[in-house]
Amino acid sequence: MPQGPASSAVTVSVVIPCRDDGAHLRRCLRALAAQTLAPTEIVVVDNASTDDSAEIARAAGARVVFCGERGIPAAAATGYDAATGELILRLDADSIPAPGWVESMVAALADPAVDAVTGGAVFHDGPARRRVAMARLFLGTYAVFATPALGHTPLWGSNMAFRRRAWEDVRGEVHLDPELHDDLDLAYHLGRRHRIARVAEAHMRVSSRTVEPRRFARCFRRGAGTVFAHWPGDIPPARWVRRGLRGRS
Numbered sequence: 001m002p003q004g005p006a007s008s009a010v011t012v013s014v015v016i017p018c019r020d021d022g023a024h025l026r027r028c029l030r031a032l033a034a035q036t037l038a039p040t041e042i043v044v045v046d047n048a049s050t051d052d053s054a055e056i057a058r059a060a061g062a063r064v065v066f067c068g069e070r071g072i073p074a075a076a077a078t079g080y081d082a083a084t085g086e087l088i089l090r091l092d093a094d095s096i097p098a099p100g101w102v103e104s105m106v107a108a109l110a111d112p113a114v115d116a117v118t119g120g121a122v123f124h125d126g127p128a129r130r131r132v133a134m135a136r137l138f139l140g141t142y143a144v145f146a147t148p149a150l151g152h153t154p155l156w157g158s159n160m161a162f163r164r165r166a167w168e169d170v171r172g173e174v175h176l177d178p179e180l181h182d183d184l185d186l187a188y189h190l191g192r193r194h195r196i197a198r199v200a201e202a203h204m205r206v207s208s209r210t211v212e213p214r215r216f217a218r219c220f221r222r223g224a225g226t227v228f229a230h231w232p233g234d235i236p237p238a239r240w241v242r243r244g245l246r247g248r249s
Contacts, residue, residue, distance in 0.1 A: 013042075035099055
């Protein structure tokens with residue numbers, strides 16, 4: 001007899017912020033339905049979409065919550081607040097998780113010393129021969145700039161997970177400015193008191209539209225803005241010192 005997806009000993013919420021991205025969302029939800037470890041719930045945050053994103057989500061069995069405040073930071077925070085799982089997994093509407101994605105993220109958070117994890121991805125569209133290289137260049141650029149600024153591993157919103165209690169710990173500190181990167185901002189706040197680790201497995205594919213020149217320029221501008229929003233209190237030397245002291249305690 002065929003076996004269905006396994007169940008987890010912990011409750012797992014998958015959060016997907018979405019605005020006018022129904023076609024990508026449908027494909028993402030199909031991939032989530034094929035997971036080897038089924039999440040407890042899928043929360044799709046309708047960020048005032050004008051297309052059929054909300055209807056697509058409901059038809060797939062997801063719980064839809066509405067966020068009228070424009071921007072990914074507000075939409076993501078709305079989803080995290082609505083999530084009921086002990087673990088919150090986050091990806092974007094244009095993400096396509098491999099069947100083992102949920103299972104790998106849950107396994108990574110089985111380490112009680114780790115409160116958040118993040119992973120990489122390859123592109124699922126664009127020139128086939130350059131998808132892996134382009135994704136590595138994009139994510140590598142992000143890591144080169146973000147890691148020294150943070151003093152630890154950055155989070156990437158298309159492939160990350162964290163404990164709900166860790167989110168509740170920093171909820172009052174995060175910025176909801178639509179011109180900032182919510183994942184980098186969350187990494188700033190979580191990194192002060194919580195350990196962030198990297199998941200090595202390649203369990204995610206994402207759209208290459210992020211590297212289109214205009215989108216990439218906007219992405220870089222928002223990244224720089226997120227870093228500067230935490231200065232002077234979180235200038236890199238101050239974070240490095242605090243991290244070193246925490247490591248010795």
